[in-house]
Amino acid sequence: MSGVKLTGVRKTYPNGAEAIRGVDMDIQSGEMIVFVGPSGCGKSTLLRMVAGLEGISDGEISIGDRVINKVSPSERDVxxxxxxxxxxxxMTVRGNxxxxxxxxxxxxxxxxxxVEEAAKMLKIDAYLDRQPNQLSGGQRQRVAMGRAIVxxxxxxxxxxxxxxxxxxxxxxxxxxxxxxQRRMNVTSIYVTHDQTEAMTLADRLAVINEGRVEQMGAPMELYTNPRTxxxxxxxGAPQINLIPVQFDGTHLVNGGLSLAGFADLPRDTDLVLGVRPDTLSVDAGGQFSVRVDLVEQHGGENLIYGGVTAAKDAEGEELEICLKADKEMLPSIDDSLTLGFDPATAFVFRKDTGERLK
Amino acid sequence: MTGSKIITHLILICGAIFMTLPVWVAFASSTHAPETLLREGLQIWPGGHFLETYNEVLFVEGGVMKKVTAMQMLGNSMILGVGFAVGKVVISMLAAYAIVYFRFRLAVPLFWVIFLTLLLPLEVRIIPSYKVVADLGLLDTRAGLIVPLIASATGTFFFRQFFRSVPDELLEAARLDGATAWGFFKDILVPLSKTMIAAILIIMFVVGWNQYLWPLIMTTKEENYTLVIGIKQIYQVLSEGGELPQFQKAFALTILATLPPVMVVLIFQNWFVKGLVESEK
Known part of the structure; x- marks a missing residue:
């Protein structure tokens, strides 16, 4: 078993487009790393560079102790x-x-x-002599994995x-x-745009944006302690509530919305306050009130969407807030709820750079 | 059966008769004695000379030409048809493979150059082609008959379109599986193109079989004649001398010339249709 190391990896296309803008990463042996990001962020390109299907413009990729920049895809042992x-x-499943x-x-x-061993492990040993078009999507997926495993x-x-x-x-x-992956304990890189898949599969997660690794770490660390x-x-799903704010020295302010509990923030720049839906709670002594617009019942929990009349979102529309509540919480539409949160669980970012300040 | 169905069938039956009647008349006439044909004209019902005529045409020396029998001409035509079809498929597949899968300079202009040769059919370049073949000493040989014809812009174009529709992931998977350029071609592309190859083979066999102009100017010796040339020659032979014209033999030769392409299409029609409509990817 061996790890994968990326040092200053870049990919520039002949037309000047930069797909990967300098990635450094050290993947331990046996680790499962997930690359996650929006489409077009370069996550697939990066994976294909490790596979050898895309050239490496600059930097170095090594598997174990071997630099594989110039090694053909089939000899990279991936x-x-x-x-x-x-x-x-x-070809039949066996042929594939x-x-x-x-x-x-x-x-x-x-x-x-x-082949027999891998087929048994994947429970496709009954289909070895069939052709792919005779299989269901899930079975084809298993065959594709079997081809990798053997x-x-x-x-x-x-x-x-x-x-x-x-x-x-x-x-x-x-x-x-x-x-x-646990059982075989093979170093794995998994690309997805689905953040649930990313959170659940990863030992460590690399969030990729515009060809750079925004942050890399354990899924829960990225959830509770995002850097940008x-x-x-x-x-995070449902998505974090993002509230554009200004700091007036004691409070974060957006129109009529004024939130206490923050200090040591720059006063002259636009900020964004991030509050996770599950850190919000209904609290009579809370900091602001919302008008309930919609309640989604997910079975085990309810998602309550509400408008904050006094505040505007980034597009200048009325600010919309999402709250995760338990299943007994069923307010009527247009009810008014007073919400509160612990400022220690909230994040504050600079709007221009996205950098986290608190 | 409803009225409209009956009308549809009537129209189709009329069409079928219209298309097949001339062939049938040729066949029926070929089974009569030459005197009957000369006296009564074309015949619609078969006569009693089937075995006699066809035996003489196919197997007896001097029965149809001075030296060569129809059997030999059939063989020549077969060699031309098969060589032509196989040659075209092999050359155009390789050309399309290079154009689609290899990044080399001028790949696109080269493709268009190949495509533009469609504007230069054999008839246009027949004198230079003849000169080249003559200088190579290939006149009156099988190679000379086939080689100048096997480059195929249409074939290259069809295969190019087909290869471009093969998902890139297959190539990538094969690269990861350690397939070489030749391995990918042989193990993945050729099997995937099976039906396509069959369709093109069939079309090209028929086209090759029906080649007229090139074999006509290429072959001077009787033993190199193809059936199509034989048909043309037989009328000359027939009208020479004062003997009774042997029209039944000309008809027999015509029937023999149409049989193999018809058989090929009939036997392989499933493959043929599949190749044209199906994409199994």
Missing amino acids: AMVFQNYALYPH MSYGLKNRKMPKAEIDAR REPQVFLFDEPLSNLDAKLRVQMRIEIKKL LFVASFI
């Missing part, structure tokens, strides 16, 4: 699972899984043994492997991937 599975349509091993001139008996690579690469599956299957496969506005807004 295996990749593609979003659309990329199974060879004319053994093709890479055949190209390595592995003896047939060993190929068969590895190679016994140093590193697994997953490029949004679950996005073509329906919601239920996605959850199920997510759990299986996690279990499998982008990370705070990307991680």
Whole structure:
């Protein structure tokens, strides 16, 4: 087993477009890293650079102690699972899984043994002689994983492997991937734009934005301690409440909304206050009141959306706040609720740079 | 059956008769004695000379040409048809593979150059082509008959379009699986193109079989004649001398010339249709 190390990695396309703008990362052996970010942020490009499907413009990628910048994809000892599975349509499941091993001139008996073992592990041993078009989406996904497993690579690469599956299957496969990765203990890089997938799968999470790693750390660390506005807004569902504010020396102010409990913030710049929906609570002695617009019942909990009449959001519309409450909390539409939160759990960011101040 | 269905069928039946009747008349006439044809004209019902005529045409030396039999001409046509079709598929697949999967300078202009050769069919370049083949000493040879015809802009274009529709991930998966350029072509692309290859083989076989102008000026020796050339020549032979014109043999030769393409299309029509409509990716 070996880790992956990225040093000053950049990708610039011939037309001058910069996809990756300097990434440093040290992935430990056996670790599961998730790259998460909005589409077009460069997360897939970065993964493909590790795979060898994209060239590296600058910097260095090494697997174990070996620099692999100039090594061909098949000799990097990595295996990749593609979003659309990329199974060879004319080959059977067995053919798909053994093709890479055949190209390595592995003896047939060993190929068969590895394929059988991987198929059993993935519960696709009954389908070995079928062709991909005779399989369901979930089964195809397993075959794609089987093709990766039989190679016994140093590193697994997953490029949004679950996005073509329906919601239920996605959850199920997510759990299986996690279990499998734990069991095989292979260093893995997993790319997704789905933050639930990212939170649940990752040992460590790398939030990528515009070709840079915004922050990297354990999922809960990113949730409770985001370093930038982008990370705070990307991680967490429902999304964090973002309130544009100014600091007047004692209070954070937005129109008629004035929140106490903050100090040592710059007075001359626009700030953004971030409050997670689950840190808000209904509290008669709270700091502001909202008019209830909508209640979403999720079963175990309710999400209450309400307007703050006195304050405006970034677009100049009435500020909308989301609150996570328990399932007994069922206010009527247009009720007024007084909300409060502990200022210690809230974040304050600079609006222009996104840098976190508190 | 409703009225409109009956009308539809009537129209289709009329169309079918219209298309097949000339072929049938040629066949029926080929089974009569030459005297009957000369006296009574074309025949609509088969006569009693089927075995005699076809045996003479196919197997007897001097039965149809001075030296060559229809059997030999069939063989020549077969070689031309198959060589033409296989050659075209091989060359155009390789050309399309290079154009689609390899990044080299001028790939796009080169493709358009290939495509533009569609504007220069054999008829336009026949004198230079003849000169080249003659200088190479390939006149009256099978290679000379086939090679100048096998470059195919249409084939290259079809394969290019097909290859471009193959998802990039397959290539990437194959690269990670350690497939070489040749391995990817042989293990992934060729099997995926199976139906496409079949369709193009069939079309090109028929086109090759029906080649007329090039074999006509290329071949001077009778034993190199293809069936299509044979048909043209037989009328000359027939009208020479004072003998009774052997029209039944000309008809027989025509029927023989149409049979193989018809058989090929009939036998492989499933593949053919699949290749044109299906995309199995």
